[in-house]
Structures are given as C-alpha cells and as structure tokens.
Amino acid sequence: AEFDQFIKSLREEKRLDRIGYLVMVRVKPSKANETKIISLAGKYFYACPEGYLTHVNYTRLDKMQKAKIKVKIINKKRLDDLKEAWYMVWINDDTQDKILREKFEPLFTHGHTRVIRIQPEDEEFLTANLFRYSILEEALLPLKVLDEKVIAPRVELDPKIQELILKINKTDMTSTVQTLENFRSRQVRETGNARATNWLAGEFAKIGSLTVATPTFNYNSGPLSNVVATQKGTKDPNTVIVVCGHFDSTTSYGSKDAPGADDNGTGAAGVLHVASVAGRLPLPFTVMYCCMNAEEVGLVGSKAIAKKMAATEGLKIKAVLNMDMIADRDDNQVAVIGNSKSNWLIDVFKDVAKLYTGIESKPLYDSDIWYSDHSSFWNIGASAILTIEGYPEMSAHYHKPTDLVANLDPALMERIARSNLATLLTLDSEKNK
Ligand SMILES: [Zn+2]
Structure with a gap:
C-alpha cells in the first residue's frame, strides 16, 4: 500500500523514473538479443535459458512493454531507498544454498546464482559464510557505441x-x-x-x-x-x-x-x-x-x-x-x-x-x-x-x-x-x- 501511494505521488509529479524493477526479459539468449537487451534496458546482469535478468526504471519498462517484449517483474523498489539493495550471490554447493535460504528467500535462482534483497549490513553475513556476491548496480550505462560487427581474426602463426x-x-x-x-x-x-x-x-x-x-x-x-x-x-x-x-x-x-x-x-x-x-x-x-x-x-x-x-x-x-x-x-x-x-x-x-x-x-x-x-x-x-x-x-x-x-x-x-x-x-x- 505504501508503495502504491509512492507510485501515485510520482505519477502526479511525473517522476516515475524513480521506481526500479528487477525483471526477467523473456527472450532467448543470443548475440543479437544481447545487443537488443542492452539498448533497451541499458545493461543486463545474467543470461539463462529463461531470458535476461536486469533492472530497469519505469520508463524503460514501459518502452519494453510497448515494444511487445515479454517481461516478468520479479521485484520492485524505490530507487531512492538506499536501505535495501538487490544482491547477486554465488553459491558453491548445496550446503551454501541451505545457509543462504535459512536467512533469505531468493528472488531469483539459476545455476549457482541467487538474487536476494538485503540491507548493506547483511553483507557481513555473506562474507562470514564465504559467499561471493555483487551488488546489482543501478546506474551502469551501456556502451554508446557497441562493437556490433565483430570480425574474429584468423588465427595463424606469426x-x-x-x-x-x-x-x-x-x-x-x-x-x-x-x-x-x-x-x-x-x-x-x-x-x-x-x-x-x-x-x-x-x-x-x-x-x-x-x-x-x-x-x-x-x-x-x-x-x-x-x-x-x-x-x-x-x-x-x-x-x-x-x-x-x-x-x-x-x-x-x-x-x-x-x-x-x-x-x-x-x-x-x-x-x-x-x-x-x-x-x-x-x-x-x-x-x-x-x-x-x-x-x-x-x-x-x-x-x-x-x-x-x-x-x-x-x-x-x-x-x-x-x-x-x-x-x-x-x-x-x-x-x-x-x-x-x-x-x-x-x-x-x-x-x-x-x-x-x-x-x-x-x-x-x-x-x-x-x-x-x-x-x-x-x-x-x-x-x-x-x-x-x-x-x-x-x-x-x-x-x-x-x-x-x-x-x-x-x-x-x-x-x-x-x-x-x-x-x-x-x-x-x-x-x-
Ligand atoms: Zn580473484
């Protein structure tokens, strides 16, 4: 309810860009789609058979939906809320997976990768239990000029x-x-x-x-x-x-x-x-x-x-x-x-x-x-x-x-x-x- 209220006030002020969505963009990973995702979402964090995991603000989400791209919203948060962040966590084995799940409910799970929403103080728990992790940076930008036409050099002995x-x-x-x-x-x-x-x-x-x-x-x-x-x-x-x-x-x-x-x-x-x-x-x-x-x-x-x-x-x-x-x-x-x-x-x-x-x-x-x-x-x-x-x-x-x-x-x-x-x-x- 509080979040809805926040959205309403932003809509009134035309500042919807301040909502962040953690999303799964449902397109099959390929080189062409990778370029497309980066131009639409600005970045992506993870690719798996289901699609691309990324986060976007309201404007970009709207753009993707208008372009008829299937997007699953996993989680949302206020971008000005610095008390919590999305963390990508890498688990070595089942034991680590169990330790993680005892404390946090993953929002996303694939392979060794989990995404959780935690407070920066919880990093201590991650380090103490030997997790490797990365904060999902909200402000990463895509390359303005993508090197799209990659011509792999012929490999010959020089x-x-x-x-x-x-x-x-x-x-x-x-x-x-x-x-x-x-x-x-x-x-x-x-x-x-x-x-x-x-x-x-x-x-x-x-x-x-x-x-x-x-x-x-x-x-x-x-x-x-x-x-x-x-x-x-x-x-x-x-x-x-x-x-x-x-x-x-x-x-x-x-x-x-x-x-x-x-x-x-x-x-x-x-x-x-x-x-x-x-x-x-x-x-x-x-x-x-x-x-x-x-x-x-x-x-x-x-x-x-x-x-x-x-x-x-x-x-x-x-x-x-x-x-x-x-x-x-x-x-x-x-x-x-x-x-x-x-x-x-x-x-x-x-x-x-x-x-x-x-x-x-x-x-x-x-x-x-x-x-x-x-x-x-x-x-x-x-x-x-x-x-x-x-x-x-x-x-x-x-x-x-x-x-x-x-x-x-x-x-x-x-x-x-x-x-x-x-x-x-x-x-x-x-x-x-
Ligand atoms: Zn290293």
Missing part, C-alpha cells in the same frame, strides 16, 4: 608473436607475485592495499611508454584506487582492448592474513608482464592494462572502470581479457569463460593458446560464471573472457592464509600469461582492422 611471448617468463612473474604477497595484506581494509596500488603504478610507469593513472572510486571503507596504464593506439585510438586482473586479496576463515598469491597476485602479475612486452610495441588499437581493486568485495573497482568507459563518447571496446587465479597446478589446461556475446573471443583465445603455448582450453560458454571482473564488462555490452586455472575445481588454498607463492605452479602462470599476450597481439593487429 613468428614475431612467437618470439615476443618468450619474454614473459615464470621467474620474473614469480618475483612479482612474491612482492604482491609481501604486502600482506592487500584486502580493501588493510594498509597493504594502498601500498600495492602505488607499487603497481610505479612498475607500469617503469615500462616507459604507458600513461599511468590511479583513478579513485568509493567503497564503504573509503576511497580506493584502481591502477590503469594506457597505451594509445597508433591507428584507431578510440577502439580499446582491456587486459585486466584484480590485485586486492581476501581471506575468510576468521583470519586477517590474506597473502593472495594465486588469488590474484598471479593475474595482476599477468597484466603487468603482458604490458611490459606489448606496451613497448606500436599497436593500432588502444590497450588499457588495468589492475582492479575491490574485486573481492563485489567487483567494485571494475564496475567503476566499466561505467566510465560506457559513458565515454565514441569509445569502442573490442575485447576484455581478464586473468584471475592462473597458477594452481599445470595440468596443461586453462578454463576460458565467456557469455554468448564473447563466444568468438573464447574461440580466438583457444586457438591462439594452443598454437603458441600448446595449452588446451576448456571453453565454458556460460554467463553463470560472473564472479570476477569480466562480468562488469558483460554488463555494459562488451565481449569479455576470464582465463582461470582448473575451473570448477578450486585451489586448496583459495582465500586462505596458505595462498602463498610456495604453493603455486609457476609453469601454468607463464603459459596462461603468454597465451593472453599472444591473444592481445592477434587482436591488436593491422590485420584485424
């Missing part, structure tokens, strides 16, 4: 790339991860987080050819910074490829000690070492090397970057390559994860990785695996993939004080980083204009 990738080696990468581990800890609330930010910025600056920035964003515990090193494209600077990996760490199990060597010292090292090779070359498209902060507390840093990119006029994102946990054990396999719009990119990575490093890719065309920074770019309509060790089997040291360099397999890290470098150079090429 002797120059073959030579260049050898410059990435496990010894140097391991030493980078060791330095990151030594900041114990890089959690958002610990002092090591800011020290790691500054150190990474300094390392990117040493490459010499990159413009390095540490743009800040707000998080509960105060302002935090991402590290962004930009290499301007020589031919088409408005087309951007993002290479990213988060550098913050976390731990559960009641300890404050989060060395975060594998998660995600390895991915951050991957970004830095890819930059140290590719960053010195003249490349036609712009590359943004991003070490993201606050990934572990809801993908906050990458959302800030994605939002800013989406709001930049004329910018096109060609591809996003995200590395998160790349050194657990070398069983000659890397998991490559993408949504339907990123299928082409998975295929390119798979062929490139095999060709240059011999590693086999385990492709997962699945938007249920949103829990890392790549999904912040899915949300704005970009093609983005995650490369990760042995998914779904997690490292035994995941989020534990034993996530140390001593427990890594540097050979896998080297091969995945080299594969990402080779993929970047295949995409950022004159042949791929």
